[in-house]
Amino acid sequence: MNGPPLIKVRNLHKHFGANHVLRGIDFEVATGEVLVIIGPSGSGKSTLLRCINFLEDYDEGEIWFGDALVGYRRDGKGRLVRDREANVSRVRARMGMVFQHFNLFPHKTVLENVVEGPIIVQRVRRQEAERRAAELLSRVGLSDKLWSYPSQLSGGQQQRAAIARALAMQPEAMLFDEPTSSLDPELIGEVLEVMRALAADGMTMIIVTHEMAFAREVADRVIMMDHGKIVEFGAPEEIFRAPSEARTVEFLRRVVH
């Protein structure tokens, strides 16, 4: 299962003003691995995910995606300086991101949402992009919604369209930021189903979620975060059945009813 590390996070620190939200995070994700991050709200899970594709900058430490340092480069004197936008964008395009609130483009149809990245960023011909998009949308069960606008879809359909939009870039890894947290309970299953299939396909994934049963089933490893730190890190069986940290025990007791 585990190939070479694709994502490496080293001593990551991040402040929002005086608020120290990430306090030295270290981990690696291997190619093909599914990593699930759990923890109470405000523990820094989403910020960590957003740092990985540089939607947030970070103050200290390093994030490596393959052989690319995310967001920064070394100047002549060896100091880290912010990388050029073109390079940042190129690294971002190698990972897909799925958001809690879907963030589909409301002025574009589902199909237009999905072909936007390939056509504008990767310069794929429209015909080819549309063919691939239709294929992806059928994989997530939206063949009949190509010409719909996001506002005409249910939350579950919107999130599946958003997953297709991310996959259209043929990413090497997928980041999921609480993908089911804003969905009605009866719509969560269809989104998890798509994610399960992706994991089975061998996609490298980092998932921030509160769906513990899903986490336990799909994760290769689980990270438990609290107050900007990793408090526990291990196989799902260890974390869910026999957590060793008091804070993990407490957290799981509250979320697993």
Added chain:
Amino acid sequence: MSYNWYFQIVWDYRQVFVRGAIVTAELTLGAFAIGLVLGLILGLCRSSRIGAVRWPAAIYIETFRSTPILVQLVWIYYALPIMSGVQMGNLASATVGIGLHSAAYVAEIFRAGIVSIDRGQMDAAKSIGMRYGAAMRRIILPQAVRRMVPPFINELANLIKITTLASVLAVNELLHESENLINNTYRPLEVYTALAVAFAVIIFPFIYMSQHLERFWGRRA
């Protein structure tokens, strides 16, 4: 006491109104074009994270918003040539002056429209590898522009009326032509009333169009 209205005079001198309306239209189109282009640039600059880009735009916008347009016009026509040696004709001066003034308001409309778009849209655009410029052009602005249409029409209606200030530079737009006519006919009430009607006829279609567009877009998104 009674006043004998004599609207026949308006019809008799209709050529004067048509002539004035053409100049008003020229002024409006020229000034709005300047306002749109410069306003978009200023609005984007003012939304920038970089202080050296943001501050000059902010100073420009606040200066033009907080000083009287009448003074700005006089200044561009009379003072600018003294300082820079650039002398524009009165129509060009008025067009540029009103355009520069309008740009400050247009910039604020653009900025407000841009910040009204959910941050997640820019996140999503970046996450599929789009750069800032492309994300602005293809994702943020198309959504923002829809929200900007009502304030834009508002600004345009304002601008059309502001063009009457060009009369202080003796530009022969509607107001100036009307005043000349009053001096010849001594019929201010009729002429001013006709002037108001002329402006309403020019402006109303834009308001109507704006409402139409809002409904059209409202159906889709």
